[in-house]
Amino acid sequence: MNRDIAIIKLTIISTIRSYSFISITLLSCIFAFFIPLTVFSGGGLVDLFQIRIDYSLEICSILIFISSVWSGCSIMAEDIELYKIHMLVVKPISKLRIWLNRFLGVFIIHLLFLMLISFIIFLMLHIMSNKGSLSSREKIEIKEKVFTGRKSYTSQLSGLNEEYSGELNARIKNTTLSESEKIEMGKKVMYTIISRRGEVKPGESKTFLFNVVKTNYSNNSNFKFMLYIGSPDMLERQNRPKAEGIWLLQVNNERGVSLGEKPETFISNNKYEMSISLKNLSEGENVIKLTYQNLDKDRSVFFRVTEFPQVQIKSANFIENYLRCLLIMALGIALLSAIGCALGCVFSFPVAVFVMAAYLLFGSLGNFILSGNEIFLKNDDIQLKIGYSLSKSFLKVITPIQKFQLSEYISTGMLIDNGTIMETIRKYFLIQFLAISVIGIYVFYRRELGMVAKR
């Protein structure tokens, strides 16, 4: 145990005393301290705080990620290149433990670094949100919309597949369409169904179903939506039509109540957020029905499938949600430290850093390309198709590091739930981390450390 602690301690000291780490730490502290102070306007007060959180956390986490990669690569590569490793491997400690302790050292120091920076950010935000110049209403608004951990529930699209298959079969029956034409037809059918599902005709109503779970904070929940009047493609910001409507809330089988005392006038293409009280939720799963009654006599109201109404229930306080975000970032640091240490065993320091930069770049670009998959798939450009296929292949072995950066959740007050954490661990961490660690240890174990020619 003494040996392990000694190597971990050595790694931490060597990282702390390196100029690159000192520079990055100073830079991060400056960002953490000054970014919240330098953002003055961003729409409303809530938006302002969202921007402050997003910018500070994102920039600082990127710096910590870079530092962990840099330290991992430099510690292992320099140990081997400058023969310092000779002094370690001739001591009674196995190469496996040397590698693991080196990795742990890099990970622990960056974890402490993350704690320090996130504490500074937290402190700055806390001070700014409790400033005397803010009214108590503003403070409550920030607390409810930003400093919270709300779980979002989206409406269920039940029976979508059955409806899709039925309609598609009816359309292609007795036709001689090619395979690609059938795919195109399928896309059109899906688009029509979704548009139809989101339409509320004049005088009619539409019910959205939500399966929600009771929490300690269910009393203060809210409901978000956006609607389009006249057409689902209405994107104009000026001359936006208005329509009267009313929302009704029904919890389980209780009697429905209207949200608001009288019908309201909604403006097309506008975001709405309404408070709802879910006092009577029972333990376990509950069914909430939110019904929109279109009181306009002439025009339909549309809800786009990607912007279907959402019920948001506070499930955790800000600190808990913040810690969840830090947990995911810590996983990112662990992964990057392991990659850094593994690359440092194989390559010289500059080459290891270059390979690491390529890894991060491919991960980010691949993720970006895949996130716009519809554009790439619809386009006939062969280069785009190659790019899409390459990205897909890359992402089978490369982890896009932005998956470990969830500052957007924190800034928008969205809960980082257990499902998100588990999915990140399963899809982007566990296999990649284990595989990279095993490769790093294997290469280090097999490598003849006496062969390096000193520069």
Added chain:
Amino acid sequence: MSQESNIIISAKNITKIFKDFWNRPKAKAVNGVSFEVKRGEVVGLLGPNGSGKSTTIKMILNLLYPTAGELKIFGKGTKDVNTKSKIGYLPEETYLYKFLSAEEILNFFGSLFNLPAKEVKKRTDELLEMIGMSHVRRRLVGEFSKGMARRIGMAQALINNPELLILDEPTSGLDPIACNEMKNLISFLKNKGKTILVSSHLLSDIEEVCDRIIILYGGRIAAEGSLENLLKIYDKNIITIPKQEDVQTEKLRRYLKEELCIEDFSIGNPSMSLEKYFVKTMEKARNDKSETAGAKQGSVIAEYLNE
């Protein structure tokens, strides 16, 4: 003690072939070398550059893997981790962590042997005193001269009180005083029953401290044996007597020539080596109390090494 346990290093036909990226043989650094080092021996490994000395040492320390042959240390394979707790190693160049101080370095290496913190501290203090560097214990190793770093390197090799000490060019970078101290230290350790393998270019170093030498050339053993057997000139004698008057010297010369019929002889004054002269001068300067920021003369041998 059995014959088996008396053998500390056993190399049988070890060969090391360096290969290129495509696994094609590039150079045969060590070619079928076999030797043994017994407990308590001080063995010198000699040879010109590229003769395979360092490669052999690196194979003993498992820094390189033999291509063929069998290499055993304390009766076990070189990959055995526990065996390494009995080994102390001073590499050719001292590869230390320059951001650590002299004291931190020794504490760190002491911890690698799972020694209790108290014991590590005691040994560190004694070793720093022994190598004459206790006054710079908190200075970073990166600021040290080569010789000072070398002394720290020697101290770290001794922190575990090893049974086998492997010294690669131990006097490289050391001033003559430190060289002398190093040789004295090796002799002391030899008397304490330690087994020492020394590799050096400086033949005088080897000559003064080693019992036995192995001379390598082109990766093969060119000569092996005890210094006495290899160096003694059996067909000549040497007589050392106190300084005589010229008349007496002339008498002696005549006696050797006329009475003993010896033609091939010489009579003169023996001279001390430059190293001895330098050590003597430094001792005089020290007695005159001149100050220095560098390493001081080492003092008493660390107490735990006496145990």
